[in-house]
Amino acid sequence: MSLAIDPHKVEAMLLPDGKWYAVADKSFMVDAYEFVEEGKTMGSGGQVQGVPSTGASWRDNMGKRFACPLTAILAFRYS
Numbered sequence: 001m002s003l004a005i006d007p008h009k010v011e012a013m014l015l016p017d018g019k020w021y022a023v024a025d026k027s028f029m030v031d032a033y034e035f036v037e038e039g040k041t042m043g044s045g046g047q048v049q050g051v052p053s054t055g056a057s058w059r060d061n062m063g064k065r066f067a068c069p070l071t072a073i074l075a076f077r078y079s
Contacts, residue, residue, distance in 0.1 A: 005076055010058070014075040021066065027059035030070060 010028040012020045033055045035042045057067040 005078055009078040010076055011079060012077040013056075013058075013073045014077075015068065015072055016074060020077065021058075022060050024059045024061050024063070029057050030054060031057070033069075 007028045007030065008026045010023050012022050013028075014020050032053055054070045055067055056070050056073060057065065059065055
């Protein structure tokens with residue numbers, strides 16, 4: 001059995017700073033990290049030592065974009 005979390009239903013996440021971060025409607029996503037500069041991939045998760053291969057990204061209610069390693073998320077609040 002797994003904890004099935006629908007990314008489109010995530011409302012907020014608790015990060016290590018102890019704060020809950022709001023997630024704008026259906027903006028939460030999980031994917032592999034890639035750092036890109038001027039269209040050129042500078043490094044990908046799993047290829048650079050210490051960079052996790054999977055990250056999370058979302059937009060808050062003010063339209064700001066956030067990204068972090070998936071392992072940095074301590075808890076989810078979802079409907």
